[in-house]
Amino acid sequence: MQEFTNNTIDLGTLPKYEETALTTPDSKYWQIIVINLLIFLFFIGAGLAVITFIDEEMRTNWFIFLGAFLVFAAFLFLVFRTSFKRRGFALREKDVLYKSGIIAETTTIVPLNRIQHVALNEGFLSRMFKLGTLHIYTAGGSSGEIRIAGVPIEQAKALKEALVQRLVVNSALED
Numbered sequence: 001m002q003e004f005t006n007n008t009i010d011l012g013t014l015p016k017y018e019e020t021a022l023t024t025p026d027s028k029y030w031q032i033i034v035i036n037l038l039i040f041l042f043f044i045g046a047g048l049a050v051i052t053f054i055d056e057e058m059r060t061n062w063f064i065f066l067g068a069f070l071v072f073a074a075f076l077f078l079v080f081r082t083s084f085k086r087r088g089f090a091l092r093e094k095d096v097l098y099k100s101g102i103i104a105e106t107t108t109i110v111p112l113n114r115i116q117h118v119a120l121n122e123g124f125l126s127r128m129f130k131l132g133t134l135h136i137y138t139a140g141g142s143s144g145e146i147r148i149a150g151v152p153i154e155q156a157k158a159l160k161e162a163l164v165q166r167l168v169v170n171s172a173l174e175d
Contacts, residue, residue, distance in 0.1 A: 022088025028129040029150025041073050089148045098146045114138045118163045132156035
């Protein structure tokens with residue numbers, strides 16, 4: 001009979017995921033974000049304009065609403081730009097790492113043997129800019145899902161293929 005051991009692991013010897021070089025989204029993805037923000041702000045601005053011209057009291061204070069709208073728009077652009085710059089991913093030997101967040105930074109590390117499905121999506125704007133979004137689904141449900149947007153389409157296809165091949169290998173080893 002084998003003797004049971006449960007030794008303490010020296011945390012200093014573990015690899016540091018923080019030192020992993022991350023691949024950032026393609027710079028063209030920022031253009032997609034800007035286009036989406038402009039569309040969103042257009043609809044908000046149009047709604048505010050309609051409300052301002054319908055309500056006589058609001059019409060007299062239109063400059064306050066315009067100023068608030070411009071501050072809101074600038075804030076959105078700042079938040080999205082900062083968020084864009086802080087995103088990154090890496091495909092490592094045994095896992096996929098994804099990092100994002102501005103105030104609360106989130107790092108998700110998914111072991112390759114937990115991946116169940118990989119999907120590649122191309123939206124209308126993404127196709128125009130030759131970018132894709134890689135969705136990696138795990139057995140853990142939505143908490144382990146990774147969505148990597150702004151990947152050049154050829155690189156996204158290669159990543160998907162590499163992950164699917166590892167899924168096939170892992171599945172063959174389990175059988």
